[in-house]
Amino acid sequence: MEARIALLPGDGIGPEVMSAAVRILKMVAEHRGHKLHFEEYLIGGCSIDTFGVALTEEALNACKKADAVLLGAVGGPKWDNPAASVRPEQGLLMLRKELGVYANLRPVRVHPALVHASPLKPQQLQGVDMIVVRELTGGLYFGKPRLREKTPQGERAIDTLEYYDFEVERVVDLAFRLAATRRKMVTSVDKANVLESSRLWRQVAQRVGERYPQVSLSHMLVDTASMRLISSPASFDVIVTENMFGDILTDEASVLAGSMGMLPSASLGNSNLGLYEPIHGSAPDIAGKDIANPVGMILSVAMMLRYSLKLEEEASLIEKAVDQVISSQQLTADLGGSLTTRQMADVVLEYISKT
Numbered sequence: 001m002e003a004r005i006a007l008l009p010g011d012g013i014g015p016e017v018m019s020a021a022v023r024i025l026k027m028v029a030e031h032r033g034h035k036l037h038f039e040e041y042l043i044g045g046c047s048i049d050t051f052g053v054a055l056t057e058e059a060l061n062a063c064k065k066a067d068a069v070l071l072g073a074v075g076g077p078k079w080d081n082p083a084a085s086v087r088p089e090q091g092l093l094m095l096r097k098e099l100g101v102y103a104n105l106r107p108v109r110v111h112p113a114l115v116h117a118s119p120l121k122p123q124q125l126q127g128v129d130m131i132v133v134r135e136l137t138g139g140l141y142f143g144k145p146r147l148r149e150k151t152p153q154g155e156r157a158i159d160t161l162e163y164y165d166f167e168v169e170r171v172v173d174l175a176f177r178l179a180a181t182r183r184k185m186v187t188s189v190d191k192a193n194v195l196e197s198s199r200l201w202r203q204v205a206q207r208v209g210e211r212y213p214q215v216s217l218s219h220m221l222v223d224t225a226s227m228r229l230i231s232s233p234a235s236f237d238v239i240v241t242e243n244m245f246g247d248i249l250t251d252e253a254s255v256l257a258g259s260m261g262m263l264p265s266a267s268l269g270n271s272n273l274g275l276y277e278p279i280h281g282s283a284p285d286i287a288g289k290d291i292a293n294p295v296g297m298i299l300s301v302a303m304m305l306r307y308s309l310k311l312e313e314e315a316s317l318i319e320k321a322v323d324q325v326i327s328s329q330q331l332t333a334d335l336g337g338s339l340t341t342r343q344m345a346d347v348v349l350e351y352i353s354k355t
């Protein structure tokens with residue numbers, strides 16, 4: 001097959017993990033006779049430095065025309081001034097919105113070889129295999145009004161948590177479809193005891209659930225969910241929740257996997273075009289040192305092969321290779337190992353070339 005992939009390495013460790021993952025992608029494609037065309041663009045701080053904006057129209061249009069977009073990370077202390085009007089994160093949020101990728105899939109698995117890398121007790125980690133579906137183009141991140149103003153009582157700021165029923169419906173529906181292929185449990189997470197938007201969310205989730213009698217639905221308040229993620233993480237199958245709750249819960253869930261560097265994500269909408277990025281950030285403190293863990297980015301490439309290019313075999317080939325490498329305790333520094341970013345990619349490549 002033939003496909004166009006837009007690459008947005010971004011800031012900090014983004015370019016390092018991207019080049020590790022793209023080496024693997026190129027090798028798998030070559031092996032299997034697929035022709036991939038790559039185009040690279042700036043996003044985030046590096047784009048602000050060059051163009052004055054976090055994402056140019058040219059880059060955005062190229063992403064819209066591609067079959068899939070791979071993204072490293074954005075942001076860093078250089079662009080962190082709260083008074084600045086252009087911010088690296090704007091590029092990422094605009095990209096998600098403009099691509100219409102409303103569902104962000106964040107799978108969390110605990111590799112048996114890594115149970116000791118997590119601060120949780122090994123017995124609590126047994127059987128952890130969940131996928132968090134985070135709503136990605138609505139809620140607090142995009143609601144209007146959003147403003148800051150001086151008033152006689154002092155300066156005030158407003159963010160708005162807003163959802164339309166159709167925004168809830170489409171992401172919850174996707175969560176149910178996923179759950180139907182897994183352990184058939186959906187946990188919808190909200191704050192319905194306080195927030196109106198959550199009461200709408202809960203009602204819509206209930207309605208969608210009726211279409212999937214083979215999948216069980218439970219509702220959980222977000223504070224309870226944050227506790228259960230640590231006290232009984234193996235009890236979750238598919239979690240679906242609004243944008244900011246999902247942002248917070250997935251950082252928490254990454255602790256289960258031993259390192260933020262392990263987790264991939266796929267952002268999907270109504271077409272095959274998807275946006276794939278690790279859940280970790282730009283990690284400016286270790287940028288340029290060739291020590292970042294590329295696994296989250298590599299597994300994001302696997303998700304891209306699965307969801308956008310429909311190459312299931314190739315996706316699981318990469319996932320198996322990563323699994324195998326970790327089983328043999330070949331690890332980067334975040335997990336107590338000594339492999340560099342490049343070496344981690346080398347050992348994954350070596351495993352793939354043998355199969």
Ligand code: IPM
Pocket residue numbers: 074075089092247279
């Ligand atoms: C994430 C990140 C982003 C988010 C930031 C960088 C805007 O934390 O992808 O989880 O909040 O969505």
Ligand code: MG
Pocket residue numbers: 247248251
């Ligand atoms: Mg986050």
